[in-house]
Amino acid sequence: VQTCALPILKFVPRDAERMVITAMAKSPSGKLLAVAEKHCLEEGSSQITIMSLASFTGKGQQGKEVTLKVLTPRKGLDIVGLAFTPDAKHLISLSAMPDSTLTYWKWEQEKAVSSHDIQLPVTRLKVNPKNHNVMSISGPHYLRTWEYNSNDSQLTEHPSVFALKTEKSVNVVDHTWVLDQFLCAITEDGHAHIFEDMEHLQDVDIREIGRAHV
16 A cells, blocks of 8 residues: 555555455545455455555554454455445445355445345446445446445346447446546447446547557
């Protein structure tokens, strides 16, 4: 972890001999860090540690103040994606195949309030910066939003933001939210797809732009 205020590089306190980091995420406020790790010696066992980033620049760097909570995913889940909600009250995790489990956590209570197995090779997870109940997930031939309903504690998948035929033909390698309004997805064929309110606004051929400026 490198702080912006001070030119100091500090290492995350952890058991490097027995644990392997599989995912990390910083809260939008910059105050929290979530670190997912799997045990090298215990197959199928993993944990998510919530840390205070403020502690890295104070006395907490040598004490217990660094670790705030430790979450325990269901056995057999290796976490490959993490994201805090905008208010940092919840954490969302995504596990690797074969289950590709999406889990919505109340991390301060160390409680998983909802989970759903996607069972597709999805690789990227982001949270809608305007709505902490909505998350976007992408991977090969997949880009969709999911929504958490606090009334019944259920996670619901929304239809593809692409036309269904298009979704099946593209390999989405990454995506992000831009200016808190636009969803931008990058596909393996060198295209950037821009969405607003889940409407497909623009398809930009990045390679063509690059060739035009050579």
